[in-house]
Amino acid sequence: MPASSTDGLLAAVSNDLAAAVDTVGRAVVAIHARRRIPASGVLWQPGVVVAAHHTIQRDDDITVTLHDGTTVSATLAGRDPSTDLAVLRLAAGAAGSEAVAPASEAPRVGQLVLALGRPGASVTASLGIVSAVGGEWRTWQGGTIDRFVRLDLAVYDGFSGGALVDTAGKVLGINTSGLARATAMTVPSSTVSRVVGQLLARGHVARGWLGIATQPVRLPPALRQSLGTKAEVGLMVVNVEPDSPAERGGVLIGDILLTLDDRPVSDPGDVLAALGGERIGQTIAVGVARGGRPETLTVTVGERPRPERSRSERPRARR
Amino acid sequence: MPAAESILRGVPAFDEALGKLAERIGRVTVHVRNGRRSAGAGVVWLRSGVIVTNAHVAAGSRTEVVLPDGRALTARVTARDPRRDLAVLSIGGGELDAALRADARGLRAGELVVAVGHPLGVSYAASLGVVHRVPGAAHGPAGWLHADIRLAPGNSGGPLADSSGRVVGINAMIVGGLGIAVPTHVVERFVHEVEREAGGAGDVRAA
Known part of the structure; x- marks a missing residue:
């Protein structure tokens, strides 16, 4: 079977997608804080992991498995149920310096995106598009989220707490299925950074x-x-x-x-x-x-x- | 307003490449039938007429195989392994186009994959997805290739291929919406065992 001349294009696209997964996947971790399968989390700053609040089912005895397979202990810095975010601090001296690069631009409707997770030892990826983008909105628990970002993408184990990544490997936000029933959503990076700052400073988000x-x-x-x-x-x-x-x-x-x-x-x-x-x-x-x-x-x-x-x-x- | 071609840029080329890719994968994909009922798909593994499919697709000792050119042949079910959900069929005597293969353990999460099969009776339908999780070291389904791709009954036994058209797995089941494929290295080992037992020509090698 001779290779056709357009082969290069598909291979190039495929390589770009895998490279985006590889780059950001180093900052995607597995969090052991519930029964059954581990939850996903993202190294937002060196030594600081963001997770989906609803997947962190205990406050103590939490461990985190990094991309290289090492498992370190972590402490819960705080949680904000209103945005479904939680923040963990890795034990001092632990690795985990591969923090992500949050995107500064807003997601666009129709944009190709990858949802990354790590519900176990290896990183997982799903491909989809951004299906809707809106302005600031309020969750049913009263949290303010800077942008409404809804995805057309299959939701598998490890989706919540994982990263939404564009084809250039920039992190658009943290994914969760916990904010809207049966809908894949993303908490945009600007909101994540704001909540992380508040949780690290005070342990909770004041309202x-x-x-x-x-x-x-x-x-x-x-x-x-x-x-x-x-x-x-x-x-x-x-x-x-x-x-x-x-x-x-x-x-x-x-x-x-x-x-x-x-x-x-x-x-x-x-x-x-x-x-x-x-x-x-x-x-x-x-x-x-x-x-x-x-x-x-x-x-x-x-x-x-x-x-x-x-x-x-x-x-x-x-x- | 800018011209249409400047809006679409790379998309037409992508579409064309994807179409050609699906066509090439289709040339090594067969229909496996039990009587009139379509049971699933299969992959031409060796030029000599060795076809690989799922054990759950090849139920009896004989089954019917329809080649891409439309020829319907009776195939002998040479071996079945329900644990690995693999079966080897032999249609003998052919000079067929055999699938190019790549080791699924060399894949990376996020790579494009294409499945060709006959989902819900639609012949030679292609679906596009990405590698969700590369196969681990575990045995059985935990060590299989997971793909974020839309499959349906009729994809069973058919190829999952990479962006160059090399087969990386045999689609076997859908679990929680994920396509689960038996990775190529497991298939190679099985075919090798079957060929050795049969004392056949040792044409079993990863491409």
Whole structure:
């Protein structure tokens, strides 16, 4: 069978893909922190491994296998369930200096990408494309992710916590199946770097907190008129935590939350969006309807208490 | 607006190369049938008419093989090994195009691979994927070649080839969406054992 002249092209593409896997694969590690198969992680800085929070099922007794087969112990520096990221520190003196080169550009729809993992001794690769890219979004647990990046790519064992790589070997982010049901997603590198910085510094990602639970309610036309609002939906306060910023600021059960800093809120997610970590210690203007009349309360944003590791935070069985 | 050819750049050449590659792999790929039912695919391993397929494809002592040129021949099932999921068929007397081979242990994760077979009864269908995990040292399926590629029943026994058209494995099963292929070195060993037992010509060598 004579080789055809176009053979070179396929071989060149194939070589480029394998070279990208080889380059980044050195920074992709296996993490032993759950039963059954190991999870994937990525050396984000020398000695610092990023993983998917939902795959790290214990806080102690964690070991990491590097690309050269050596296994070293690691400690959990912190986790951020809201972005499904966790950070591990390798034991001092351990190898693991092959950190990745995060891409500075945003992924593009249609771009060829490789998902790398290491659910065991050897590196694994899957090929696909970026299927959707959007702006900043908020996870259901309130985390802020700089860009929405959805993949058209098969998800196998070791997907979560692995690296999304472009054909030039640049790391576009950390993959996870833990943020959206049955959808392969990537937490972009800029978000990973931000969360890694916070977790290394503080062990957790601080978030603002009011201490209320709310439920959307439809505002009848008469009430809208008397309040002078165009909003059709408000958020009924159904719980106020004792000794919380909201209680200290005078928020009562039965108040209908309409605005935060004059911006309308109609979904509990809007409240989370107004409570980034940077707001802690600052005041926020809470606009409510009380007894049919508008009122503005001033609340000093607190820091969300860190939950004891609860069952709900425990990862579900995902890859 | 720029002309269409400047938008597409390398893509038409890639398509053409892929088409030619699938065609070349197809020339060493056969249909294996039990009666009227299509059972799977097979690979022409030796010019002398030795064909390799899966043990689960070649069920009886005889089976029908349809060559790429359309000739249907009765093949003798010379040997079966369900553990390695391999079978050797002999159609005798032929001067066939035999597959070029490469050792799957030399592959790297991310390399392009192409499968040719008859998935769900579609003759000579090609699929494109990448090496997911190179075969390890383990015996049995744990030591097989894992590919991120879309396969279906009918790919069984057919070739998984690299970007130069060299066969690196025999597609055997789908596990969790992954294509699992028996790597070439395992096939070579099996064919060698069978040929030696049969006292046949020792034309068993990796290409």
